[in-house]
Amino acid sequence: MSDASTESAASSRIAQALRDDILNGSIAPGQRLRQEDIAERLGGSRLPVREALRILAAEGLVQIEPNKGARVPLLDPGEVETLYRMRERLEPLALSESMAKLSSADLAEISEIQRRIEQGVDVTEFLILDREFHMATYTGCSDEHLMLSVVRLWNSTQHYRRAFMSLTGSGRAQIVNAEHRLLMEALERRDAEDAELYLLGHIRRTRKELVRHPEIFSTGS
Amino acid sequence: MSDASTESAASSRIAQALRDDILNGSIAPGQRLRQEDIAERLGGSRLPVREALRILAAEGLVQIEPNKGARVPLLDPGEVETLYRMRERLEPLALSESMAKLSSADLAEISEIQRRIEQGVDVTEFLILDREFHMATYTGCSDEHLMLSVVRLWNSTQHYRRAFMSLTGSGRAQIVNAEHRLLMEALERRDAEDAELYLLGHIRRTRKELVRHPEIFSTGS
DNA sequence: TAGGTTGTTATTGGATCCAATTTATGCCAC
DNA sequence: GTGGCATAAATTGGATCCAATAACAACCTA
Structure with a gap:
């Protein structure tokens, strides 16, 4: 979707997978994204997952609240x-x-x-x-x-x-x-x-x- | 500047400090941002610095190239x-x-x-x-x-x-x-x-x- | 029985360590 | 003297471990 060249391998790969899941509806708005689940499902440790979530937050695809985790925003x-x-x-x-x-x-x-x-x-x-x-x-x-x-x-x-x-x-x-x-x-x-x-x-x-x-x-x- | 509430303490604090430095001209376009320098200067380890750089990348204030680090973008x-x-x-x-x-x-x-x-x-x-x-x-x-x-x-x-x-x-x-x-x-x-x-x-x-x-x-x- | 409180669990945030990649440097050949 | 190549230093990326915070549940009290 967006520029994959500007991100590193693991972070970019995980971000892309999550982006696809969100855009095709597999992950619905309001749903919470637990870092460990994603790390286990997509491979890798929690660290690249955290970076991937920040990338997606930048695109408006997820919302990050401190100490509360990330979720797909529900828009009114x-x-x-x-x-x-x-x-x-x-x-x-x-x-x-x-x-x-x-x-x-x-x-x-x-x-x-x-x-x-x-x-x-x-x-x-x-x-x-x-x-x-x-x-x-x-x-x-x-x-x-x-x-x-x-x-x-x-x-x-x-x-x-x-x-x-x-x-x-x-x-x-x-x-x-x-x-x-x-x-x-x-x-x-x-x-x-x-x-x-x-x-x-x-x-x-x-x-x-x-x-x-x-x-x-x-x-x- | 932007919503500080959506970020955690250290990442947000470092991002804000870097943002101020970039906006008031202390850090010029083209200049490279080494993670360890920032971590040492602003306190904390490299990890929150990395997250801060992603936050700033989201705002267009820095550019991240994989394995090459972050720099303030030079615009034509x-x-x-x-x-x-x-x-x-x-x-x-x-x-x-x-x-x-x-x-x-x-x-x-x-x-x-x-x-x-x-x-x-x-x-x-x-x-x-x-x-x-x-x-x-x-x-x-x-x-x-x-x-x-x-x-x-x-x-x-x-x-x-x-x-x-x-x-x-x-x-x-x-x-x-x-x-x-x-x-x-x-x-x-x-x-x-x-x-x-x-x-x-x-x-x-x-x-x-x-x-x-x-x-x-x-x-x- | 309802509400508040406290203790436990689950999840995120941060630090240190190790690996991979890049960049710089010096040497050698031409 | 210059260009290319190999090696070494510097820097970023990733994994594991520990701490802090929030969600949850059970218990006690009114």
């Missing part, structure tokens, strides 16, 4: 709404920084991902492909600070996006596909203004749908 | 420009989220900070007060994700802001004061639209001034 609707508002501001910027450097090969790959989205409608698969689609549109953005922030925002809201998709099914697939198509077309025209606008609308509409379904935020435990 | 003009573009997008959002909850006491404090800025023109003092001014305008923003991002952006660019101020002196003080006054007046009118606009202009003008002075980014060593 207001927090998720703000995270989406941040996406609305930052991702159009990433897109505009990216667009100029997108090669035709990049555009072809984006198109291919969208083609696959329009075929398979599995919820799990959609979450992966939708993320790949948007990240592919940002490949030209070379600024790592900006991209780290964007990835953080996606990671922090991943669980609620999945909860929303599981709840509503793929009924909105047509709308999403239309928005993606418009975005792609603007990218091919190299029209940054339009691309930013379509992306903003896409994220904003999703935010409004999310806040209309507060049942997503029930703990469920 | 393009990176700083993007960080400022991110500020232009995020801080107006923080301001609009904050404004509704700003009490008249908050507004009085903001006014008091600005009054002090207009008196003392010391560079070091200005950097502190200017930061206090803007953070005071965000006190009503309760979303910690957004505020963490904003603080990160300020921290990452602090060194270059100081370099710029040291270079140009306080010649631009009148412009900054005018912008601050306009912003304050919009806040008092509870006009979110105007406040966002003035803030955007304030940050954007600063960005343009920064990129016009590439000599700020010379290593100097």
Whole structure:
């Protein structure tokens, strides 16, 4: 997901494993992460686990309380709404920084991902492909600070996006596909203004749908 | 600076000390941070130092390379420009989220900070007060994700802001004061639209001034 | 029986020690 | 004299052990 090159072997490996578990839903928000359990399950001692937890805390994927341990944060609707508002501001910027450097090969790959989205409608698969689609549109953005922030925002809201998709099914697939198509077309025209606008609308509409379904935020435990 | 409550005693204490050293310029960009030196200087073993370095890495204040240690990142003009573009997008959002909850006491404090800025023109003092001014305008923003991002952006660019101020002196003080006054007046009118606009202009003008002075980014060593 | 208190257990935080990797230094060959 | 290579010193990464703090449970008292 994020830059694995900046971390050492064991810490990075454990962080990646935990990140995958959190993002694919194996570890749910609110769940506590005991250091010894993780060390035993993933191999290694508690020390790299502690460092891995700090890495994840940096990404907002876990919350560390002194002497109380780490847990996956439970977000309330207001927090998720703000995270989406941040996406609305930052991702159009990433897109505009990216667009100029997108090669035709990049555009072809984006198109291919969208083609696959329009075929398979599995919820799990959609979450992966939708993320790949948007990240592919940002490949030209070379600024790592900006991209780290964007990835953080996606990671922090991943669980609620999945909860929303599981709840509503793929009924909105047509709308999403239309928005993606418009975005792609603007990218091919190299029209940054339009691309930013379509992306903003896409994220904003999703935010409004999310806040209309507060049942997503029930703990469920 | 950021939330000290989420970290344990020693790690948090060391991280705070290092953060202060980096932000006030005692530790310059490019400088390497040897774990044992820090442990000896600030007390404690290398372990809490390692955790502190991870905390700072999360905030973008240091860069960790596996088996090579931590150093304060050296930013190029393009990176700083993007960080400022991110500020232009995020801080107006923080301001609009904050404004509704700003009490008249908050507004009085903001006014008091600005009054002090207009008196003392010391560079070091200005950097502190200017930061206090803007953070005071965000006190009503309760979303910690957004505020963490904003603080990160300020921290990452602090060194270059100081370099710029040291270079140009306080010649631009009148412009900054005018912008601050306009912003304050919009806040008092509870006009979110105007406040966002003035803030955007304030940050954007600063960005343009920064990129016009590439000599700020010379290593100097 | 309910509430508070105390003692026990479980979990995290910190220190020291050892291994692995990198970087610096000096030597040799060309 | 310069470039490459080997060796040695320095520095970081990881594991185990011990201490401190918090969660938990049982007990006692009102």
